[in-house]
Amino acid sequence: GENVEQHPSTLSVQEGDSAVIKCTYSDSASNYFPWYKQELGKGPQLIIDIRSNVGEKKDQRIAVTLNKTAKHFSLHITETQPEDSAVYFCAANSYSGAGSYQLTFGKGTKLSVIP
Amino acid sequence: NAGVTQTPKFQVLKTGQSMTLQCAQDMNHEYMSWYRQDPGMGLRLIHYSVGAGITDQGEVPNGYNVSRSTTEDFPLRLLSAAPSQTSVYFCASSNDRGNNNEQFFGPGTRLTVL
Numbered sequence: 001g002e003n004v005e006q007h008p009s010t011l012s013v014q015e016g017d018s019a020v021i022k023c024t025y026s027d028s029a030s031n032y033f034p035w036y037k038q039e040l041g042k043g044p045q046l047i048i049d050i051r052s053n054v055g056e057k058k059d060q061r062i063a064v065t066l067n068k069t070a071k072h073f074s075l076h077i078t079e080t081q082p083e084d085s086a087v088y089f090c091a092a093n094s095y096s097g098a099g100s101y102q103l104t105f106g107k108g109t110k111l112s113v114i115p
Numbered sequence: 116n117a118g119v120t121q122t123p124k125f126q127v128l129k130t131g132q133s134m135t136l137q138c139a140q141d142m143n144h145e146y147m148s149w150y151r152q153d154p155g156m157g158l159r160l161i162h163y164s165v166g167a168g169i170t171d172q173g174e175v176p177n178g179y180n181v182s183r184s185t186t187e188d189f190p191l192r193l194l195s196a197a198p199s200q201t202s203v204y205f206c207a208s209s210n211d212r213g214n215n216n217e218q219f220f221g222p223g224t225r226l227t228v229l
């Protein structure tokens with residue numbers, strides 16, 4: 001099955017600096033890579049996703065890059081703000097049969113933005 | 116539009132007790148799933164369903180049962196609770212039967228088994 005590794009497990013940055021979180025995956029057939037943000041006491045929420053037919057996607061201060069050859073993808077947050085403090089999860093899909101896919105999640109990165 | 120709702124928010128069980136975690140969505144999503152979240156372990160898939168009457172196992176299915184009699188509801192049953200099932204449980208749904216689109220998560224149920 002799919003294996004997703006995520007680094008670092010914790011990350012502290014000064015407000016205004018950039019943050020980068022990296023993930024690797026094992027299943028070369030994976031073609032969908034979402035990122036979720038989880039605030040304290042809440043369920044995860046999708047912030048950006050990328051499919052295997054593109055190498056980069058950007059949404060305001062958030063960008064994701066994908067290198068299919070190396071099987072890794074990264075989340076970039078620029079001009080960080082205190083409200084970016086949360087746990088971030090990467091994920092990759094894998095085929096589970098009958099036309100459906102499962103998501104395998106990384107173990108998460110706790111991002112702290114210091115004012 | 117309430118999205119994905121879960122009840123209860125908190126639950127304490129004794130070893131050997133059984134219970135059902137409730138999950139409902141009002142978005143007419145075909146795909147629904149249950150995850151457990153443990154410290155340092157990320158989210159692990161327990162069971163999922165691609166539509167009413169269809170369920171399948173995920174990564175960690177042992178000790179849990181599910182059924183999907185309607186599109187809206189996807190309850191998770193703990194047959195005989197064990198301390199190893201102490202966790203936070205999240206239900207999620209997606210409008211993509213193939214689950215290659217955004218999953219919407221509920222607020223979670225925090226379960227403690229003594």
